[in-house]
Amino acid sequence: MTKHPMTLVTIVCEKLAREAVTKLLREVGAHGWTLWEVEGSGAQGNRTGDIPEFTNIQVEVIVPPGVAETLLTRLEKEFFKRYAMVAYESDIRVIRREKF
Amino acid sequence: MTKHPMTLVTIVCEKLAREAVTKLLREVGAHGWTLWEVEGSGAQGNRTGDIPEFTNIQVEVIVPPGVAETLLTRLEKEFFKRYAMVAYESDIRVIRREKF
Amino acid sequence: MTKHPMTLVTIVCEKLAREAVTKLLREVGAHGWTLWEVEGSGAQGNRTGDIPEFTNIQVEVIVPPGVAETLLTRLEKEFFKRYAMVAYESDIRVIRREKF
Amino acid sequence: MNADLLQAIQANLLSPALLFFVLGVVATLVKSDLKFPEPLYITLTIYLLTAIGLKGGAALSEAGLAQVWLPTLAGIALGVLIPLWTYAALRFVGRLPAVDAAAICAHYGSVSAVTFIAATNFLKQIGQPFEDYATAFLAVMESPAIIVGVLLGKLALRRDGDAAPLGGVIKGALHEALFGRSVVLLVGALLVGILSGKKGLEATAGFFVSPFQGVLALFLLEMGMVAAKRFADLKRVGPFLLVFGIVAPVLNGVVGVLIGQAVGLSLGGATLFGTLAASASYIAAPAAMRLSLPEANPTLYLTAALGITFPFNITLGLPLYFAVARWAFGGTAP
């Protein structure tokens, strides 16, 4: 079994940014994404997850390294100032390279 | 404190595959697993998480590298064609090696 | 775009340990954290997520490598015996180093 | 179509339940961000199933077995037979792959509890009495078709060279058919109703009876959204399945009404029996197929059952089966 290196980009942000983030994912060419609701605490206070307005989402997206670069660059330029948000990348290995 | 390398295998798949996946985890010898519901989008369309039939789960399981190999091989052979699914592995470090 | 290495510490533990864990995160100097509810299975049985007493949480916290060391050491010393818990670290890359 | 049928259709479409269903469809089509959280969906399902189970059980405890056994047997027989002819149609007229035909026929042989509940709601709306213990037929008709469908599918896979032993799969399918959550809730609540009787129902009527119709309306709002999300797949399933999704329930519905009459049910009861025959499962059957027949394409059966047959049944189907029953019972021609 050959495994292929890919990049996993993780974004934690306020739920109200959801549409904006998934739109961005489509634009940079991600083939899919996974998303769920989380609570959190950070520079912009506690987000306690009790009402939708104060909930976070965590988005995970598997992309080739080049796409990760574009994605993070655009997040930095267009999103970091506007939304409560954290984003990072890590290295993973997948089997079906062509899927991502 | 010595830290020991382990492999984290992540599986995102439709909720209806849950029984099949946890059965597989037991078979390959995982000592535990963690699981939660997620929404997602991929080759097989949007899975919007509104009714159980259209929800995904994300499963994370910490195993020694050899077990990860077996697990991914069996996922590829037995699961990828049948279920909406993504699986990948990444490197982590744990403290209690004997636990996994 | 320069990316800076950071450590992601992941803790999966019983929900009733929540206060103790977030207190510890503050003490070791984490600037934020992300948390959600999960189900799980491990040495201490199935945690089926049906009532709060038998649910797990997964906590993810991005910290500089030194803080991760302190955090894991204290988890091992003060938490592993008392609570149903798994903890591990992995390497990630962030953009805003000063945020963590 | 005569004036009676039109009037029945109108009465049905102007009930809050149906209007909320339409609202759900519209909300999805205009891309509103309205969304029911999954726990609410599950809660509503649990409520509706236990409520009809309890009411049906209390009615059974009054009616006694003598009145019930014949239509119950007829229901089981229908559950076994509908998949057979449906499979034949899908396979030989529709030319679908065997495993897909097997999965789809399981859906149409099984039943949709929500369609059944909408039918009782419709009958109440127009003042037509019916046997309250009809829930028992709903309970027995959920599983047989699922087992038949899984068997047909496995036999087809065998012919194609899949050597997996049948035993384990059948055991799994049987377990799911007998202990799947909807069966457990419905059969369990029926037993609770039988054992606690009228007195038990009265003690809990403030929860299981008075709010029932309103809860159904809320649930159909959600079902409108769920069904409408399937509309996008309509163009992917091919013209045969589109036609099948409407013709199959109509034929099954007519047969069901006539058999209901033959086994001694009232006009209202025969309408419900026809509705059960016409309805396609979209909860128990898909879950069973993913578990026991994962080779079948879920887009096909989900779109047909949820995107076509369910909306058709609760809007036009119900008044239609009622009109057929009226005609069969010697009222007006349909």
Place this chain on the structure above:
Amino acid sequence: MNADLLQAIQANLLSPALLFFVLGVVATLVKSDLKFPEPLYITLTIYLLTAIGLKGGAALSEAGLAQVWLPTLAGIALGVLIPLWTYAALRFVGRLPAVDAAAICAHYGSVSAVTFIAATNFLKQIGQPFEDYATAFLAVMESPAIIVGVLLGKLALRRDGDAAPLGGVIKGALHEALFGRSVVLLVGALLVGILSGKKGLEATAGFFVSPFQGVLALFLLEMGMVAAKRFADLKRVGPFLLVFGIVAPVLNGVVGVLIGQAVGLSLGGATLFGTLAASASYIAAPAAMRLSLPEANPTLYLTAALGITFPFNITLGLPLYFAVARWAFGGTAP
């Protein structure tokens, strides 16, 4: 303040709904681990909006358009005008950045459904009749101010050199204003109520009517917790906004009562109209701002609308607007 007002305040504060609100505030202040799961919050919102929509629609179907069009138009006009003067006050008296002033004024021009529902609850409590179709005013007053606020904000950003084309943003804001979940639920349920009429409401009254006041009480328990979590930010928003959060609703409330009277509403109806004018949106408006005006600081508008104005309105505001209405209608002086 005379005895009447005091009595009205007491009647309001001693209702279960208000007491549960206080309980929620206290639970948060003593750091209890009490917490409503998010799906419960969403479920309660869906219930409350569909219930008042349905009741309002059934009332509309009885009252007819002739009685409703004038106050409806007045409601829309208020929705456009309140943001304008509020913006001026925030910008030129409060010296807030233009984009923040725009976001805040959208909240105060829009409405809070829960405040409105608490007002109907209060009127019921003291036995004061009101127009049941007032829900229609709630429905039309949610969106206009949001669109005005987004426009003001975008124009300000343009002056600051943001070259983003206005068209797309306005289209997005319009979509959110027309198809956001609260608008869809409220307007949709109103239409369901109009079409299914009194008969439909009666069939579902066991769910949408009888439990209503109790559900509101439970919801206000949660709202007490949500509002109290905002108290920590009170010191971060500056003294101007603290004062604004109480003065703005009072002024808007008085204007609303007088206009309500002028367009022919009853004493109870004018109180509701004043409450709508006084109330600040904390669901639709924040969501729209994060979407269309993410440059505005959410701490400012959320703290003002949710941490100050909402608690003020449901505790002291409601009796006050009622007293003003009594005075306007020639009862006692406020």
Place this chain on the structure above:
Amino acid sequence: MNADLLQAIQANLLSPALLFFVLGVVATLVKSDLKFPEPLYITLTIYLLTAIGLKGGAALSEAGLAQVWLPTLAGIALGVLIPLWTYAALRFVGRLPAVDAAAICAHYGSVSAVTFIAATNFLKQIGQPFEDYATAFLAVMESPAIIVGVLLGKLALRRDGDAAPLGGVIKGALHEALFGRSVVLLVGALLVGILSGKKGLEATAGFFVSPFQGVLALFLLEMGMVAAKRFADLKRVGPFLLVFGIVAPVLNGVVGVLIGQAVGLSLGGATLFGTLAASASYIAAPAAMRLSLPEANPTLYLTAALGITFPFNITLGLPLYFAVARWAFGGTAP
């Protein structure tokens, strides 16, 4: 056991609430995939606690303090004393480690709200009147035992050389005991009931009163599943705890009934008082132990309280305590 007791047992077991509990147990034992989402469980808990709090408070506002203070004090005293003798039995007869004995005794000294509610349901079922303000005893008996248990455990750990300062732990335990979610909900709703009185209860009865028994039935379905999941651990806790899980509630129950009679409660009230003494907390106590006494083994206390005592109490215990009360009040011998 005489005919009366058998009849009471039968009346209890054939109520919908108990039958649903059995259904939940069976569903788990046959490995059905039926599962209540956690938010539903939390919602039902919130509902049940606020509903009994509100009813109890309204009853208190009618009864006045004079009637209540004595049994309330007796309840607190029982909450302190039961842990002491229970600790002794666990430690010196059962030979359990001190910290486990401390944790378990806290559970048995504290109370289970659901057992209490099932008891009121049972009394209603058999037509036995009781003091509606008994909820006040439930409210005061939740915390004392938890504090006693934590203290006993911490002292034991000290003897074993754990040098952690007692102060902080006690402060944490006190906060949890006073402001934990079940205490806040129950005491809070009691206060709401006292302040809003009968009028407030009537206004919200369509939500907090009429559906109550049905909601309890649904909740017991879930509790059946939760309890049955503990059955697997029965073999891991040793024979002593199995016996203890039934003997302790019976003894505590008898003592509770007699004290209830001594402090002037009616037959129904004494039954409830006995039930409170007999019941073991499985919500507040486990949470407090994980927080303040994490060294104790949760399998032991959860299995005893939830897997043994809770099912025993709601099935056989309730009719038993009632029979004891009848005998004490001079009816038939138990």
